[in-house]
Amino acid sequence: MIHPDRKNDPGRRLPEHRLAEAVSLAAAMPELEVVGSEVVRLSKGIPGFLFGSGKIAEIKQRLEEAEVDLVLIDGPVTPVQQRNLEKEWGVKLLDRTGLILEIFADRARTREGVLQVELAALSYQRTRLVRAWTHLERQRGGFGFVGGPGETQIESDRRAIDEQVIRLRRQLEKVVKTRELHRAARRKVPFPIVALAGYTNAGKSTLFNRMTGADVLAKDMLFATLDPTMRGVVLPSGRRIILSDTVGFISDLPHQLVAAFRATLEEVLEADLVLHVRDISHPETAEQAEDVREILSSLGLRKEVPVLEVWNKLDLLDPVSRESTLANAAIRPDVLTLSAWTGVGVDHLLDVVNDHLGEERHHRSLNLSFAEGRRRAWLHERGLVEEEEQTEEGWKITALWTAKQEQQFRNL
Incomplete structure (x- = not known):
């Protein structure tokens, strides 16, 4: 595994942490065994080979000694660079995008x-x-006499x-x-949707299992969850919600995958509340959180959807770090701390989720005459109309609202 540390890379991440993440990515493929990893400093990339001739020769010798048949480059590699390096080293080469695609195909x-x-x-x-x-050379059409290319x-x-x-x-x-x-x-169904989002391996599936009693695959492994899973949950208050576990995000997620998985990630966009799960024990938890925010923003998460940060994996912090983390979280109303693994803090999370979702909603069938256009407009302005059908006398409407909104409507 090689992480090219480009001097002009504007990224926020330390190369050593990027390399560790890349090794974890490779470990997510059971058939791969990582026998070595290193950061290679680059003042500038060589267009045709990425690395300089001296470094290429040095790496070639080490590959031959270790009998390596696959090299992983944690970063973008152009087709020409890939072809040239494979020829020089006599191995197959995968860049970061190719590796993530392999993992996704496997999962x-x-x-x-x-x-x-x-x-x-x-x-x-x-x-x-x-x-x-x-x-291959260019072929010619026709019979090879006067046929065009x-x-x-x-x-x-x-x-x-x-x-x-x-x-x-x-x-x-x-x-x-x-x-x-x-x-x-x-x-x-008048049940609000709560979506778990976060960096890969932040503990979303473990928290999902803890909250629902389900048995979704939860491993200390990047991209353990790929396909969205939804379960009904009854909160301590007796209220029912739908909880959604989604694919984890990662820095430099290949744009092909962002586009392809948009439909899957729309579960987050449809949510009434998003729980942004963070691995608070990770040395780059702040950078990971920023990556998640950027992806959510690029996906088009509505500003009116509330997002709560869930600082997970408290059990992995030493006592001093835990006290500091709890103190920092206490001054932020949008932050909750817990350990999905031990269950500490999960009951409080359920109570906070209940409070954030506000009043329960219920359906009501309404028959409005054409003379009640103002009342119909009031319903549409607040997004309360589930179904609408025009009749000879006016409109037949199914509204989804709270008791308070129903009372406001009755007072119009």
């Missing part, structure tokens, strides 16, 4: 997850066709990939429509 279980991974992988593969076909093998493969992408998108559209139907059905 996806639902139909939607599998299709999304395939779509992201094809988008990535399309840009790297030069690797496989540089030895035909397409290159690259163009042929690119066209085949584009056709496969179109097929996948059509299949994915059907799956997404089904998911939207499920989502629409959930909207009719």
Whole structure:
């Protein structure tokens, strides 16, 4: 595993921590064994090879001695750099995007997850066709006499990939429509949705299991959860909510995956409350939190959706750090501290969730005449209309509201 530390990289992360995260990524693939890792300082990347000739020769010798057959580069590697380094070292090479795609392909279980991974992988593969076909010359059309130029093998493969992408998108559209139907059905149920979001390995699935009594895969491993899981939860107050566990975020998440998994991450965007779970014991917890905020913002999380920070893994802190963390959290109204592993603080979290969701909502069927346009507009302005059908006399409306909102409507 090699982490190129670029001198002009504007990133917030220390290279040693980035390397440790990359090693954890590799460890998420059971068939991979990491036999060595290092940070390679780069004043500037060499366009064709990324590294200088001296460093390439040094790494080659070490690879041969360790009998390595796969090198992982924690960062972007151009197709040309990948081809040249594979030729120099005589090994297969994967960059950060390629490794994450491999992990996702290995973990996806639902139909939607599998299709999304395939779509992201094809988008990535399309840009790297030069690797496989540089030895082929341009073919000619016709019989080889006066026929014009035909397409290159690259163009042929690119066209085949584009056709496969179109097929996948059509299949994915059907799956997404089904998911939207499920989502629409959930909207009719007057239960608020609470979504767990956070950096990968922050402990979301452990917290999900603790809150729901479910048995979702929860391991000390990056991307243990890929497919969204939803369960009903009864809060201590007796109120029912729907809790959603989502895929973990990571810094420099490949843009192909952000686009492909947008439908999955829409579970977060549809939530009434987001719990941003943080591994407070991690040395770069602040940087991880900022990465999560940036991704949530780029996804289009509505500003009116409240977000609570859940500082998890208190049990991993030493006594001094724990006291300091608890003191810092006490002065922030949007922060809760707990240990999902031991259960300490989870009951308090459930109470706070109940308070943040406000009053319970219920359905009411209404029949409004055309003369009651102002009352109809009042309902729409506040987003209380679930269904509406125009009749000969006016409108038949199904409203989802609180008791207080119903009383306000009656007083109009």
